[in-house]
Amino acid sequence: MDLFDTPGALTPIPIDDGELALLSRLPLPLSNAEVFERLLHETPWREESVIVFGKRHLQPRLTAWYGDASYTYSGLRLEPLPWTPLLMEIRAAVEAACGEAFNSVLLNRYRNGRDSMGMHSDNEPELGEEPAIASLSFGATRTFILKHKNNRQSLRLPLEDGSLLLMRGQLQRYWLHGINKSALPLGERINLTFRYVV
Numbered sequence: 001m002d003l004f005d006t007p008g009a010l011t012p013i014p015i016d017d018g019e020l021a022l023l024s025r026l027p028l029p030l031s032n033a034e035v036f037e038r039l040l041h042e043t044p045w046r047e048e049s050v051i052v053f054g055k056r057h058l059q060p061r062l063t064a065w066y067g068d069a070s071y072t073y074s075g076l077r078l079e080p081l082p083w084t085p086l087l088m089e090i091r092a093a094v095e096a097a098c099g100e101a102f103n104s105v106l107l108n109r110y111r112n113g114r115d116s117m118g119m120h121s122d123n124e125p126e127l128g129e130e131p132a133i134a135s136l137s138f139g140a141t142r143t144f145i146l147k148h149k150n151n152r153q154s155l156r157l158p159l160e161d162g163s164l165l166l167m168r169g170q171l172q173r174y175w176l177h178g179i180n181k182s183a184l185p186l187g188e189r190i191n192l193t194f195r196y197v198v
Contacts, residue, residue, distance in 0.1 A: 010097060010166055015146075016153065018171025025162040026136060028093055032162040036138040038086055039190050045109055051075030060181070061115040067104030069197035073124055080104060087192075090136065094194050098166050100132040102194035110142060110189040113182035119147060123172045126197050132168035134194040137161065140187035146177045159191075 010021035028035060045062035056075075065071060065078035066087055072078070083091070091102055108117065122133055135144075137159040144165065146155040159165060167177075 010164070013155075013157075015155065015171070015175075017148070017174035018167065019169035020146075020155075020171060021166045022157065023097055023164040023166075024160065026093055026097055026164040028090065028162075032138055035086070035090070036161075036188075036190060039107065039138065039192075040109070040188070042084065042086070043107055043109070044081070045107075048076055048078075061117065062109040062111070064107040065104070066107070067197065069104055069126070071104060071106070071124070071126065071197055073122075078106075090192065091194060094134050094136060094164065094192075097164055098132065098134050100134065100166075100168070100196070102132075102134065102196050104197045105192050105194045108191045108193070110140070110179070110186075110191070112188070113184050113186040116181040117179040119145070119176040119178040121149075121172045121176055122167075122193075122195070127172070127195060128198055130169050131172055131195060132166065133172070135159070135165040135167070136192045136194070137163050137165075137189060138191075139189040142179050142182075142186070142189050144177060144179060146175050149174055149176060 010023045013020040043064045045064055047058055048063055049056050049058050065080055066083055067080040070079050138161055141158050141160045144157045144159045
């Protein structure tokens with residue numbers, strides 16, 4: 001049986017050049033509010049700087065990197081923190097929902113509407129040719145934007161509290177994704193992107 005055909009599983013989102021699927025709420029032993037509060041207060045958040053078009057900029061969000069491997073993107077090398085019991089529990093639920101194995105997770109904390117994620121692809125060599133990346137959100141809803149690199153196709157997905165988005169196949173090769181800034185008064189959001197670093 002295909003994972004997407006399992007009751008209560010990820011729902012495929014039709015898209016060219018890649019695979020995309022969404023689960024509106026990942027089942028976890030704790031409530032979304034409890035997970036959010038624990039991640040908010042137990043994570044050693046950092047404000048990192050990255051190189052964009054040859055210039056160094058502070059990222060407009062806070063981050064933390066956990067897992068079994070270091071990771072490099074935009075001139076920034078992240079050394080992993082050890083898995084916490086909470087993150088291992090969440091990882092197990094994400095792996096069960098996605099049918100994929102993950103050995104690392106990047107936590108992003110969006111403090112308000114001014115925090116954002118620029119358009120990019122997760123296509124670093126250490127992620128492999130067709131990486132599976134699972135994005136789990138807690139807190140305020142933010143709109144996830146996808147834009148095709150070779151044509152005018154675009155897609156906007158509101159990622160709500162507890163939702164799980166899976167990207168895999170050729171998606172990172174052909175699509176950019178990001179989170180825009182917003183002038184609206186938005187609450188905090190914590191996003192966990194699970195991946196397998198080779």
